[in-house]
Amino acid sequence: MAIDMQPESDRQPGREPGGREPDAPPPPARPWWRRPAVHTALAGAVIGYLLGHLLGNVIAGQYSQVVNSGQNDYAIVLGYVLGTLGWLAGLGVFSDLLRQMTGRPVHATEEARDASAGLARYFRYSLDHKVVGLQYLVGMIGFFLTGGLLAMAIRTELLSPSYHVFSSATYTAIVGEHGTMMMMMMSSLILGPLGNYLLPLMIGSKRMAFPRIEALSFWLTPAAYIVLLSGLMFGGFPFGWTGYAPLSVQATQGADAYAVAFGIMGISLILLGFNIIVTVICYRAPGMHWGRLPIFVWAMLTTSFLMVLAAPVLVGAMYMLITDRTVQTAFFTDDLGGSSYLWENLFWFFGHPEVYILALPGFGVVSEILPVFCRKPLFGYKVAAAGMVGVTLLSFFVWQHHLFDSGINPDMRPVFMLTTELISIPTGFIFLVAMGTFWKAKIRFTVPMLFALGFYFNFLIGGISGVYLSDVPADTTEHGTFFVMAHFHYTIMGGLIFAFMAGLYYWLPKMMGIRLNQTLGKIHFWTMFVFFNATFLPLFAVGMAGQPRRVYTYARSLETLNDWVSISSFLLGVSILIFVFNFVYSTVIARVHEEGNPWNSRGLEWQVSSPPPPGNFARVPVVLSGPYEYGVKDAPPVADLDPPLGVISNAYAAAAAEGAEV
Amino acid sequence: MPAADGTVADGAGRPEPNHGLRIFLLWLPVALVADLLIWFVWGPHLPPGAMSTSAATQQSAIKIMSVMAAPVMALVLVYGAYALVVWRHREGDDEDGPPIHGNTRVSVTWIGVTSVIVLSLAVFGTVELAGPAGAGAGEGNTPIWRPSGGTPLQVQVIGQQWRWTYRYPQFGGFETTSLMLPVGENVQFNITSLDVIHSFWAYQLGVKADANPDINNVAYTKPEHTGQVQVRCAELCGLWHADMTTVGQVVSLSAFNAWTATARTQLAALTKELPPYTLTYDPNAVAQLGKVFQKAGLSGAGGGFYGSQYPVQP
Amino acid sequence: MSETATPPPGTPDLPALTRESEEANFFHEAALNATWTGVRLAVGALSFAFGCFVFAYFYLRSLNSHGMWHPAGVKGPQPWAGAVIMALVVVSALVQYVGLTRIKASKKGAWQASAVLALVLGLAAIGLQVWELLNLHFFPGSSGFSSVFVGATPVFVIVVLAAMIWLETLIMRVRVIPAISFVEQPPTYAEAFAVQRFQASLSAFTVLWNYLAVVAIVFWVLFYLTA
Missing domain, CATH: 2.60.40.420 (Cupredoxins -  blue copper proteins)
Structure with a gap:
């Protein structure tokens, strides 16, 4: 459903759906194994998959295409779809909907009433945005490590052009899994954990707008992850993350896993973005007007618009691929009236905004962190916000720069060259803002700040190399080579991942009340920064020297460079292991508590204790000034956390009156 | 770049140096040397070489873009390095920095300069694309940029x-x-x-x-x-x-x-x-x-x- | 909290304001806005999803690769079925919309009747569309047109089904709300909130359902009228 349905009939003031009823007696607790959680979800998924598989065999078992090819895509796709629905049903996603459809009152969930939920709630369909944020955090780190392991496998194979660790089939499958895993899962890397957890805290709300949609958007991600990896059981898919037809239409069942997983993740992205947009628009505390919105929230808002508008096209394209592979439509088959160009257009119409879905949250995180450790206001707040909005708008008009050599609309190339060059203007604002904020600052080299600085260095290289790719003549040499690969790893790994690390070191004290070990953090930063650059900088040269992407063998003359890159990438992997060790060590073993405001930040989220109490704020705060007023003489406090009676009602009455006039 | 907002004496009584000038003087030789190296030393060896007209076009495109990119990159890096050294936090200084919220002149200059660079690159790219008959890139089945002369x-x-x-x-x-x-x-x-x-x-x-x-x-x-x-x-x-x-x-x-x-x-x-x-x-x-x-x-x-x-x- | 104050102008004439009720009001107001905003955003997202198929339609039509967009010999879907499906959705939306104007005048029964009728019509449209897809007399991949038709209509069916589930929950919810509440302020916050949330949900549903009626017309024009 597009709109979350609020439970109505038992509403009372002061209680939100999923919130705890203060004076209600707790319902009789069922034993844990009878309450919906991960184990029931797994059972549901298995039952759903088997049902779907059976159904597919019954429906399509006799179709000539199935009999001739010996592969039944109907069974696989139906298995995946029903398995995912079973997974969700096992979690209890549909319980409230069914209650509403049968006219029964919707109760607050059991576990929300259960004060001693403890760790168990992280394995349930929890409607608490702080729980969902941490679920996302652990999930995303897991997905990232999986993708990273696959990258290590790729670099192992590329150690030698002639000695092969994997067969070319295995290698191609690994390349496809790595690319798809990273591109689809990492889209939620910042908005999932940091967004869901921090957004209500940053805008002074106690909740997200649609908690059920929020929880659903998370619980779809493990489903997409498992479906994608299950493709390996069919031998993977041989077409990378771009899935160009007709190769993807002809490939074996691994392609079904690709299409279904990407489609599920597309839906998750739509839901995630949808919830964030509505929350930002409707749930800001009084006084949190647009000019005071933290810049990270602007980044989340613009990213979410990209997700909500671009991801439906992805879902549509994946759906068309599935129908081409199952019911034998001919969307992408040229001599039956379809076109392989249709896939390229639809895919990149999503694919380019996707790139900014990955980049914009990073801009937001580093711009948010910079003022805190420069002890200065953010330079050009409006410029930063305008830059993000500009990137969002323009990113819908650049997709054909991925198709300069494809023969699609060659006469339109100057236009797409122009729009692509233009998008570097708002992107450049990020650097203007950073450099302005550095001016006469008092820069503190904390771990989050180091990662933010690393972001700017990497993104500078990533951004400038992107300008080369926008130019058709230069792109003709660089397209489809390791140059492109190095470019987008600089923007995504060097941008997004560094920003994520910055955000994690900065906000983990807020989210868990625990500080990550700073010494290990510094070791992590320096190893990651050095080995990241050692890995990807030479790849520009490798690409320029003529090594195409996704090859499992290459020119003998490039072996030295490739070996250097592979060894650096293993050391980069070691650096990530240091992070994993630090994360586990700090949160499980050492547990150094950090309850106050360790960075002395003016962010609204830092004005409450860490981790925040249930409901985030004791009262709806009234925001009095912007979040970056460092060094401003007699700046008012960020917010009045205990406003007198009447202030809030006046605020929303005024807003309502204003809305009525509009 | 951000103009020096006057020469205000800092806490120790020393006059505030003209940071903008210093950054400019650091940047100028770096950018110059980088550009000269790219143009004269590296340029002739840039891929994909000059074996054909289209390859030569691509080589010159990459060379010219490098010449334009190097000063921009040098500016950001020199500025960043300068900032990290000069404006780092000193032990015992618990004051916040100056409350500068923005500077319209700087922002407008930045936007103007980047726009000019970017638009000129777009024009340059289009000219390079049309000039040598599509610069070697695929032009679909009805090419609009063709070589002059008879049937190739x-x-x-x-x-x-x-x-x-x-x-x-x-x-x-x-x-x-x-x-x-x-x-x-x-x-x-x-x-x-x-x-x-x-x-x-x-x-x-x-x-x-x-x-x-x-x-x-x-x-x-x-x-x-x-x-x-x-x-x-x-x-x-x-x-x-x-x-x-x-x-x-x-x-x-x-x-x-x-x-x-x-x-x-x-x-x-x-x-x-x-x-x-x-x-x-x-x-x-x-x-x-x-x-x-x-x-x-x-x-x-x-x-x-x-x-x-x-x-x-x- | 014994502290109270007079409610500001614009708030309903309800028991005196306390801190709890003030916050409840704040989040209640936000939830109403969220419903309003959410449905419009959903319409935007759905437009991109349907737009994906509309793009495929015009793109493949303009390419007409191998002359196979919609060659003369290949049959299309049955015109009567398309017209009836479109009419069912449009009439359902109209009926529901008329019912909405009645409920605002406290005629709850009139809306209930119109909503049930709209639900039946919508389900009939779904049923007919499914029947048509199960009884195609052409192969899905026989032309570009047939591909887009076979691909796009199930998506529309799924979205319509979701809208019908929403309508069904609204029909269930309205049963416990007294008709008088739609013209007069109920005496307690709980009831006032319940009514206002129902109204917000209902008007959001109306936006979605009217939008889907427009989509039905567009699809009918594309697949039956100008094919």
């Missing part, structure tokens, strides 16, 4: 999993596995595919164009030096994508004429078996082509691997 030499490039073959329609339409081109002549590549999307990439010629099934994609170039050409596939096309490489030759016109004459007679028997030359081929004929290859003692890799290409009609 027609070379059809056929991609299939996982090999390249070439047909020369002006010489009886024979098909070979080796690319041979004359120096100093305009060449028109007609690129198509028999199965999935490939991308024909003749590295030294600076030609890259996708080979789409059922579609003719045209790219032009004009070789200006003789030598070897590495041909690769630049679009993931399945298992043996990496092995879709061949070596082409650019030879003198007389050598080329001699080669076509020989090839034409040697391959005459095979040419008769081939489907007549067209700009695209019906992929249903792939199986038929396989037979042709077998007859000629070649091992065609095309088709067959993925099973049925087409939806089976019930």
Whole structure:
């Protein structure tokens, strides 16, 4: 459903759906194994998959295409779809909907009433945005490590052009899994954990707008992850993350896993973005007007618009691929009236905004962190916000720069060259803002700040190399080579991942009340920064020297460079292991508590204790000034956390009156 | 860059230095040296070389963009390094920085300068694209930028999993596995595919164009030096994508004429078996082509691997 | 909290304001806005999803590769079925919309009747569309047009089904709300909130359902009228 349905009939003031009823007696607790959680979800998924598989065999078992090819895509796709629905049903996603459809009152969930939920709630369909944020955090780190392991496998194979660790089939499958895993899962890397957890805290709300949609958007991600990896059981898919037809239409069942997983993740992205947009628009505390919105929230808002508008096209394209592979439509088959160009257009119409879905949250995180450790206001707040909005708008008009050599609309190339060059203007604002904020600052080299600085260095290289790719003549040499690969790893790994690390070191004290070990953090930063650059900088040269992407063998003359890159990438992997060790060590073993405001930040989220109490704020705060007023003489406090009676009602009455006039 | 907002004395009584000037003086030599190195030392060796008109265009595009990018990059890096050294937090200083919220003049200058750079690059790119007949990039089946002069030499490039073959329609339409081109002549590549999307990439010629099934994609170039050409596939096309490489030759016109004459007679028997030359081929004929290859003692890799290409009609 | 104050102008005439009720009001107001905003955003996202198929339609039509967009010999879907499906959705939306104007005048029964009728019509449209897809007399891949038709209509069916589930929950919810509440302020916050949330949900549903009626007309024009 597009709109979350609020439970109505038992509403009372002061209680939100999923919130705890203060004076209600707790319902009789069922034993844990009878309450919906991960184990029931797994059972549901298995039952759903088997049902779907059976159904597919019954429906399509006799179709000539199935009999001739010996592969039944109907069974696989139906298995995946029903398995995912079973997974969700096992979690209890549909319980409230069914209650509403049968006219029964919707109760607050059991576990929300259960004060001693403890760790168990992280394995349930929890409607608490702080729980969902941490679920996302652990999930995303897991997905990232999986993708990273696959990258290590790729670099192992590329150690030698002639000695092969994997067969070319295995290698191609690994390349496809790595690319798809990273591109689809990492889209939620910042908005999932940091967004869901921090957004209500940053805008002074106690909740997200649609908690059920929020929880659903998370619980779809493990489903997409498992479906994608299950493709390996069919031998993977041989077409990378771009899935160009007709190769993807002809490939074996691994392609079904690709299409279904990407489609599920597309839906998750739509839901995630949808919830964030509505929350930002409707749930800001009084006084949190647009000019005071933290810049990270602007980044989340613009990213979410990209997700909500671009991801439906992805879902549509994946759906068309599935129908081409199952019911034998001919969307992408040229001599039956379809076109392989249709896939390229639809895919990149999503694919380019996707790139900014990955980049914009990073801009937001580093711009948010910079003022805190420069002890200065953010330079050009409006410029930063305008830059993000500009990137969002323009990113819908650049997709054909991925198709300069494809023969699609060659006469339109100057236009797409122009729009692509233009998008570097708002992107450049990020650097203007950073450099302005550095001016006469008092820069503190904390771990989050180091990662933010690393972001700017990497993104500078990533951004400038992107300008080369926008130019058709230069792109003709660089397209489809390791140059492109190095470019987008600089923007995504060097941008997004560094920003994520910055955000994690900065906000983990807020989210868990625990500080990550700073010494290990510094070791992590320096190893990651050095080995990241050692890995990807030479790849520009490798690409320029003529090594195409996704090859499992290459020119003998490039072996030295490739070996250097592979060894650096293993050391980069070691650096990530240091992070994993630090994360586990700090949160499980050492547990150094950090309850106050360790960075002395003016962010609204830092004005409450860490981790925040249930409901985030004791009262709806009234925001009095912007979040970056460092060094401003007699700046008012960020917010009045205990406003007198009447202030809030006046605020929303005024807003309502204003809305009525509009 | 951010103008120095006056020379205000700091806490210790020392006059505040003119940071803007200092950064400018640091930046200027770095940018100058970088640009000179790029233009004179690195530039002539930049890929993809200058073996053909299109390659030379791409080389000059990369060179000019590097010359424009280097000062920008140097500015950000010099500014950043300066800031990290000069404006780092000193022990015992617990004051916040100056409350500068923005500076309209700086922002407008920045936006103006980046816009000028970016727009001039777009204009430059368009000129470079139109000038040498599409700069070697695939132009679809109705190219709008063509070389002047008479009909160029027609070379059809056929991609299939996982090999390249070439047909020369002006010489009886024979098909070979080796690319041979004359120096100093305009060449028109007609690129198509028999199965999935490939991308024909003749590295030294600076030609890259996708080979789409059922579609003719045209790219032009004009070789200006003789030598070897590495041909690769630049679009993931399945298992043996990496092995879709061949070596082409650019030879003198007389050598080329001699080669076509020989090839034409040697391959005459095979040419008769081939489907007549067209700009695209019906992929249903792939199986038929396989037979042709077998007859000629070649091992065609095309088709067959993925099973049925087409939806089976019930 | 014993502290109270007079409610500001614009708030309903309800028991005196306390801190709890003030916050409840704040979040209640936000939830109403969220429903309003959410449905419009959903319409935007759905437009991109349907737009994906509309793009495929016009793109493949303009390419007409191998003359196989919609060759003369290949049959299309049955015109009568398309017209009836479109009419069912449009009439359902109209009926529901008329019912909405009645409920605002406290005629709860009239809306209930119209909503049930709208639900039946919508389900009939779904049923007919599914029947048509199960009884195609052409192969899905026989032309570009047939591909887009076979691909796009199930998506529309799924979205319509979701809208119908929403309508069904609204029909269930309205049962416990007294008709008088739609014209007069109920005496307690709980009841006032319940009514206002129902109204917000209902008007959001109306936006979605009217939008889907427009989509039905567009699809009918594309697949039956101008094919």
